[in-house]
Amino acid sequence: MSTLSHRLITAAACQHLIRPLKSPQPQRRCLSSSSSLFLDLSGPSSHGRNKDKKKRAGTSAKPSYRFVDKLRMRTRGGEGGKGSLSLLRIGRKRKVRPDGGHGGDGGSVILFADPKTQSLRMSNPHVTAASGSNGSSQEKHGRKGKNTIVRVPCGVVVKRVLAYSETWNPETRQVQKLFGEDTEADYDFSSEFSSDDDDSDDDDDEYLQTTHGLDPEMIGFSDWDALNRDFSDDFDHNHDEDQETDLDDDRERVTLADLDQPGSYVVVARGGKGGTGSSIFASLHGGLPDGKILTKNARPEEGEVALLELELKLIADIGLVGFPNAGKSSLLCAMSRAGPRVAPYPFTTLNPFVGVVEYRDGFRLKAADIPGLIDGASQGKGKGHEFLRHLERTKALLYIVDAAGTDGRDPIEDLKILANELAQYGDGDMLTRRALVVANKLDLLKEEKEAQVMADLATAADEMGIQVFGNVHSISAGVTGQGLSPLSEAMRQIVLQYEQDTEANE
Ligand SMILES: Nc1nc2c(ncn2[C@@H]2O[C@H](COP(=O)(O)OP(=O)(O)OP(=O)(O)O)[C@@H](O)[C@H]2O)c(=O)[nH]1
Numbered sequence: 001m002s003t004l005s006h007r008l009i010t011a012a013a014c015q016h017l018i019r020p021l022k023s024p025q026p027q028r029r030c031l032s033s034s035s036s037l038f039l040d041l042s043g044p045s046s047h048g049r050n051k052d053k054k055k056r057a058g059t060s061a062k063p064s065y066r067f068v069d070k071l072r073m074r075t076r077g078g079e080g081g082k083g084s085l086s087l088l089r090i091g092r093k094r095k096v097r098p099d100g101g102h103g104g105d106g107g108s109v110i111l112f113a114d115p116k117t118q119s120l121r122m123s124n125p126h127v128t129a130a131s132g133s134n135g136s137s138q139e140k141h142g143r144k145g146k147n148t149i150v151r152v153p154c155g156v157v158v159k160r161v162l163a164y165s166e167t168w169n170p171e172t173r174q175v176q177k178l179f180g181e182d183t184e185a186d187y188d189f190s191s192e193f194s195s196d197d198d199d200s201d202d203d204d205d206e207y208l209q210t211t212h213g214l215d216p217e218m219i220g221f222s223d224w225d226a227l228n229r230d231f232s233d234d235f236d237h238n239h240d241e242d243q244e245t246d247l248d249d250d251r252e253r254v255t256l257a258d259l260d261q262p263g264s265y266v267v268v269a270r271g272g273k274g275g276t277g278s279s280i281f282a283s284l285h286g287g288l289p290d291g292k293i294l295t296k297n298a299r300p301e302e303g304e305v306a307l308l309e310l311e312l313k314l315i316a317d318i319g320l321v322g323f324p325n326a327g328k329s330s331l332l333c334a335m336s337r338a339g340p341r342v343a344p345y346p347f348t349t350l351n352p353f354v355g356v357v358e359y360r361d362g363f364r365l366k367a368a369d370i371p372g373l374i375d376g377a378s379q380g381k382g383k384g385h386e387f388l389r390h391l392e393r394t395k396a397l398l399y400i401v402d403a404a405g406t407d408g409r410d411p412i413e414d415l416k417i418l419a420n421e422l423a424q425y426g427d428g429d430m431l432t433r434r435a436l437v438v439a440n441k442l443d444l445l446k447e448e449k450e451a452q453v454m455a456d457l458a459t460a461a462d463e464m465g466i467q468v469f470g471n472v473h474s475i476s477a478g479v480t481g482q483g484l485s486p487l488s489e490a491m492r493q494i495v496l497q498y499e500q501d502t503e504a505n506e
């Protein structure tokens with residue numbers, strides 16, 4: 001069958017889905033492995049020949065994109081500004097009036113879940129918020145340091161790695177030092193008396209939108225005042241109750257937040273408080289306190305330092321699980337606008353990604369494709385197992401096997417191995433998730449064998465404890481498009497069923 005007619009049939013089979021109106025590139029990719037059709041479609045572009053060469057070499061025309069789903073970052077809140085110790089001499093008498101302003105508080109570092117951000121990749125994972133300005137004479141208070149907002153993808157779990165000298169207090173939900181700090185350390189305030197900065201104006205709103213390039217309209221987040229307020233008093237805002245430890249490293253980790261909603265945020269490093277200016281003693285009748293007390297009060301707090309571990313867990317409704325080459329990406333390609341690379345070699349997909357399946361009535365669901373799983377994946381073989389965490393939040397799974405047994409594979413055996421690998425992941429609850437079982441490459445399967453393979457798959461699924469939803473589906477995702485329509489309807493039903501169940505349980 002010609003590739004053009006394959007394509008038409010695939011399109012016809014998914015008529016109830018909204019087809020991409022103008023997405024030549026992904027479609028060409030889907031078909032490119034066996035097709036020369038895209039050569040004809042590329043048109044007389046001046047760069048056409050180069051593009052074609054790239055395609056033939058199996059490289060993507062898209063700019064390279066590094067997907068990062070785990071990251072360690074060091075954050076530091078801004079230091080507070082110094083309080084001013086200025087004394088104003090009044091008249092000819094040797095009378096003085098303290099008129100030093102307070103130092104401004106340091107800015108905090110805030111992680112913000114932005115739906116437009118896809119990867120945890122950052123140019124510099126060491127982030128420090130701005131310091132507060134110093135107070136000065138004539139009761140001029142220092143300006144607050146700006147909060148630094150770091151945009152991360154939705155679905156990031158933020159953990160704080162505690163230093164050996166720190167401990168987590170679950171009651172206050174704050175980190176505590178095991179050893180007290182030396183608060184009496186000498187501090188040089190001599191510069192205070194000559195400081196004359198005028199930093200008292202406060203324009204944080206403007207900073208947030210211009211310096212960080214964050215546009216509230218663009219990211220659909222309106223509560224900018226909330227982000228820009230002073231976080232120094234409520235550092236534990238939005239913290240999660242969970243407390244976890246990781247065995248890789250003996251340092252304790254505490255889960256601070258799960259940024260799973262667009263616009264959710266967490267303050268990870270609180271800015272230090274500004275020092276107190278001498279003007280606070282202006283109304284005291286008994287004169288100024290001792291110089292040591294004055295200097296101690298004027299000393300600003302350092303910003304909090306926090307070592308963080310960020311882990312992205314994709315948010316999708318359905319997770320695709322299958323051996324390499326089973327046709328996971330072909331399925332996503334046929335059903336959504338996503339343009340994953342499809343090729344006849346294992347581990348074509350190296351990074352997990354999410355495709356959105358749109359239905360004619362406006363219903364949408366997200367499906368996540370991850371690198372293929374292989375036998376022994378739970379022991380670290382291949383790439384797939386480490387990506388299983390991206391399926392943790394899915395509502396249902398879709399097991400996909402190569403029904404035709406290309407490359408000597410056995411679909412029944414493959415399904416059993418997949419179930420086994422999932423059972424060994426975490427506490428094994430992934431296997432108990434409601435699932436669809438899909439046999440792909442129907443076009444290569446002899447007709448008389450089809451019924452037998454379907455029956456065997458159903459029995460194997462049952463044996464392995466897979467919670468199959470409906471019948472086993474047979475499809476041809478990459479060639480004829482057969483069976484895609486009922487499968488997409490089943491995908492919708494399985495998601496709706498999950499939502500109904502959770503509503504009923506609440
Ligand atoms: N004959 C036939 N081939 C198919 C079908 N679906 C996919 N293929 C081919 O199978 C090969 C693998 O397809 P992919 O979609 O890349 O498989 P995958 O599961 O994403 O593989 P990995 O990314 O390596 O895990 C490609 O050469 C596809 O063209 C189908 O329905 N029929």
Ligand SMILES: [Mg+2]
Nearest residue numbers: 328329348349
């Ligand atoms: Mg793939």
